[in-house]
Amino acid sequence: MIKKKSDLWNRLIIFAEAEMERHNIPGSAIGITHQGERFTAGLGVTSIDNPLPVTETTLFQVGSITKTFTATIILRLVEGGKLTLDTRVQEILPEFKLKDQGASEKCTIRHLLTHSGGWVGDFFIDTGPGDDALEKYVQRMVELDQVVPIGSYYSYNNAGFCLLGLIIERMLKKPFQEVLEEVILSPLGLENSFLNPTDVMVKRFAVGHQTNAGVLSVAQPWPIPRYAGPAGGLACDVGDLLSYAQFHMDGKTRTKDPILKPETRTMMQEKQLEIRAEKEFVGLSWFADIFDGKAVLTHGGGTNGQISRIFYLPDANAALVVLTNSDQGGQLTQSIWKWWLREYLTLEVPTLKTIEASLEQMKEIEGRYIMPRVGYMDIAVLGDTLVAQDVYTGGFPTEDTPPPPAPPPYRIGFTETDRLVILDGVGKDVEGQVIRDESGNLTFLRLGGRLHTREE
Secondary structure, eight states, X not given: OOOOHHHHHHHHHHHHHHHHHHHTOOEEEEEEXXXXXXXXXXXXXXXXXXXXXXXXXXXXXXXXXXXXXXXXXXXXXXXXXXXXXXXXXHHHOTTOOOSSHXXXXXXXXXXXXXXOOOBXXXXXXXXOSSTTHHHHHHHHGGGOOBSSOTTSOOOOOHHHHXXXXXXHHHHHTSOHXXXXXXXXXXXXTOXXXXXXHHHHTTSOBOOXXXXXXXXXXXXXXXXXXXXXXXXXXXXXXXXXXXXXXXXXXXXXXXXXXXXXXXXXXXXXXXXXXXXXXXXXXXXXXXXEEEETTEEEEEEEEEOSSOEEEEEEEGGGTEEEEEEESSTTHHHHHHHHHHHHHHHTSOOOOOOOOOBOOOHHHHHHHOEEEEETTTEEEEEEXXXXXXXXXXXXXXXXXXXXXXXXXXXXXXXXXXXXXXXXXXXXXXXXXXEEEEEEOTTSOEEEEEETTEEEEEOO
16 A cells, blocks of 8 residues: 555654654754655744744754855856866965965865865854955964875865855855855745844744753854854755755756756765765765665754754655754654655665674774864773763864863764764764774774874
């Protein structure tokens, strides 16, 4: 018997509400489109301090999903012949410098779009609200150390997308916000999407929440500084983000402007760097998880107490958007998208299984792993289990923001040789990888997409 999509949708909402209660998530917005049918819903409340019901038009910060908008603008410039993926950044911004002169000279648009620049990527500073915010930010990138040689590894890099934002401003001689409106928001009819917090504050919007020792509280500050706009500044509702996903599947706009050619949209979705053989790769800003041989395109976003995710599968004309106002929201996005894959797309979603690791394997992982400007992670063997403790030394969204409190310790398991998974806590089911040098020595762990350098 064929399942009716409306029945599936109702079941999804029931499932989502149960998951929200289980993970103590105050509010969320969920949307799906599948073969021409579309459903959206708001669940819970915008804030535990000043609660309003979340509706389909409630605005959430979508964080790093904004990077795919920035990449779309860059690919439009590529189509127009104004640059190529292999154009060196210094050809456009001669003033661009990192600590490593060679990396500064070699850096290309492709490196930025694929997170393969190799320098410290989490660089959170406030350069003011003026039109020169991105220029000031890029001037200070000279402070950033090179972690690995440019182009050698994928490691998530926020700073690279701020740099792309300045490239856009310099080439089009307009503020990034204005370009975003003209190139994407207006042609797609995304009328409830904003970069400027003053535009958001007159609408119904969600505030972030953080959990500390089991106690939920409103996260502050709420605004994202102007420099971070191209990397993570967008706020929008679930319907707008779903329409944006639909555009990346079929290319349709409400105007005669196609924004991007079909072959360019396809190129954004194709493998540029492999993350995990036959299972995961990065395209041009988009990431892909592979199930049953099919690539599900995705990107997540995290701000101060808000977690979101967008998924789409062009071959099935299907997309899913999940927005949350909690630092526990990753648990909801994970559980909903696996449900969606199984029930809507009938794809096999393998159960994540751990293997028994020897004491020698676990002992090799022990140590301190540094994330510059963010903090560090200590890993130790306790009994027959690897246990990790995160300690934050840097704040978000600016360097003056107090670091968040350390979360409870969590367990780490092995899924295969040199493959790890977080077994509990806020990062439950997040997978990681042991990175070795040519001699086989452990040099990095990659967790949350970022390289953590082993302290000598």
